[in-house]
Amino acid sequence: MGNELLLGNTVNTNASWIAAQVTSLGGQVCRITAVADNLEEISKAIREAIRRKPNFIITTGGIGPTFDDMTLKAVARALRVRLKLDKIAVTMIREHYARRFPKRRISLTRPRLKMASIPSGSMPITNPVGTAPAVRISVHGTEIFCLPGVPREAKAIFRDSLSKAISAKAGRKKFLEKWITVQGLMESRLAPIIDNVMRKFPGVYIKSHPRGGEGRGRPFIELHFSISSSGPGMKIERQLLGALRRLIVAVSNVGARVS
Amino acid sequence: MGNELLLGNTVNTNASWIAAQVTSLGGQVCRITAVADNLEEISKAIREAIRRKPNFIITTGGIGPTFDDMTLKAVARALRVRLKLDKIAVTMIREHYARRFPKRRISLTRPRLKMASIPSGSMPITNPVGTAPAVRISVHGTEIFCLPGVPREAKAIFRDSLSKAISAKAGRKKFLEKWITVQGLMESRLAPIIDNVMRKFPGVYIKSHPRGGEGRGRPFIELHFSISSSGPGMKIERQLLGALRRLIVAVSNVGARVS
Numbered sequence: 001m002g003n004e005l006l007l008g009n010t011v012n013t014n015a016s017w018i019a020a021q022v023t024s025l026g027g028q029v030c031r032i033t034a035v036a037d038n039l040e041e042i043s044k045a046i047r048e049a050i051r052r053k054p055n056f057i058i059t060t061g062g063i064g065p066t067f068d069d070m071t072l073k074a075v076a077r078a079l080r081v082r083l084k085l086d087k088i089a090v091t092m093i094r095e096h097y098a099r100r101f102p103k104r105r106i107s108l109t110r111p112r113l114k115m116a117s118i119p120s121g122s123m124p125i126t127n128p129v130g131t132a133p134a135v136r137i138s139v140h141g142t143e144i145f146c147l148p149g150v151p152r153e154a155k156a157i158f159r160d161s162l163s164k165a166i167s168a169k170a171g172r173k174k175f176l177e178k179w180i181t182v183q184g185l186m187e188s189r190l191a192p193i194i195d196n197v198m199r200k201f202p203g204v205y206i207k208s209h210p211r212g213g214e215g216r217g218r219p220f221i222e223l224h225f226s227i228s229s230s231g232p233g234m235k236i237e238r239q240l241l242g243a244l245r246r247l248i249v250a251v252s253n254v255g256a257r258v259s
Numbered sequence: 260m261g262n263e264l265l266l267g268n269t270v271n272t273n274a275s276w277i278a279a280q281v282t283s284l285g286g287q288v289c290r291i292t293a294v295a296d297n298l299e300e301i302s303k304a305i306r307e308a309i310r311r312k313p314n315f316i317i318t319t320g321g322i323g324p325t326f327d328d329m330t331l332k333a334v335a336r337a338l339r340v341r342l343k344l345d346k347i348a349v350t351m352i353r354e355h356y357a358r359r360f361p362k363r364r365i366s367l368t369r370p371r372l373k374m375a376s377i378p379s380g381s382m383p384i385t386n387p388v389g390t391a392p393a394v395r396i397s398v399h400g401t402e403i404f405c406l407p408g409v410p411r412e413a414k415a416i417f418r419d420s421l422s423k424a425i426s427a428k429a430g431r432k433k434f435l436e437k438w439i440t441v442q443g444l445m446e447s448r449l450a451p452i453i454d455n456v457m458r459k460f461p462g463v464y465i466k467s468h469p470r471g472g473e474g475r476g477r478p479f480i481e482l483h484f485s486i487s488s489s490g491p492g493m494k495i496e497r498q499l500l501g502a503l504r505r506l507i508v509a510v511s512n513v514g515a516r517v518s
Contacts, residue, residue: 030295035289065447188374
């Protein structure tokens, strides 16, 4: 979420970090969306996401004290509920300031209480490294988690409170991956070889990433092998390694180098 | 676009680069979306984007020779048109190979011709640094541009072929920005000051980015001032500097340091 992403000032590293975590927990990320700090835009994006019926929607950013922190209001609007001042959230914020400034009395001004105004029916989640609590709310089988935009805070809350929920949903699903590099072969030459290996090893996904491009110099392609399955670990690994080996043999036969 | 973004393997730097370019040309990016390499997912995302009636939709990735390069097929599906083998695109690809391998005869295999199969009614755009031509197609007042995913290729085509179209649409709109750093003040304390300055300088947008967080150590906040307007350049700059000055005075009055 946020204008800084749409202005191109900030690269969405929160999204990549969360996506990598979800993947390694056996989950599958279906979409990443960045929208402006605008009430209508955010709530539209939330409504669209709900309609796709995912198990989880994770938002980052927009839950702080400033005027343009409006994610919670937008979630409330998307769910047609009101914001309410949550007592537990107020306590979390008060305790945060008390810990941080043991000798000062920090009064709960409006911008500070704003961080405790959360959608009716939602639950605040402790932020172990910042002020604004995160928020969790369910709707039609989808769990929505609203995390802070500050990466350190988003990560801490994800680790504390989301990872368990996600791996519980993913069940025994495992994700394995391998990278290799192919030199001396154009991507257009590699394409039918990949097709062939993927047909022989269904379940293994091979994605090619041309680096340096077909445009100049020697072609140099990174290949990403992955498999996501709830089968026994040994069998999954055998599948992945089988596909890997078959591809290496095929590209070596046409004179390419693999590393 | 692309699984690598959803797996968290790749950070979406193409999106940030394009967003920064569009912003500096006076345009406004309303949304950034990443979806899986899946025909239905991509065409759904394209249809949703068309419904929002933007001036431009820019896609990156999925126009190469491999089986999972399916952006053009997805665009065709979203627009309910067919893919057709485009003669100009074939020539572009043939000439690219001839330039790159002057001594070899590169035959136009199926994966290579795939890059010349573009939606009916679209136009291929020369890729000066790679093989796959980019594609341009109009629908209901929206111009769709499909760029390659390789950053070097996407950038070259953007500079050659998109920047003019975007700045023509943006008209005389200009975008100015400034960053400052505020130390010794919590974001919750800064919030009402920002509100106040923004009320005095409508048009100027001030966004606060807590770095290091409110959680530990000294608060340290980056403030981003921006204005996007078609007014005379001098006046816009005066607005931005006026807002900057007023904020600096206000935070200095409560004992914060600005740099």
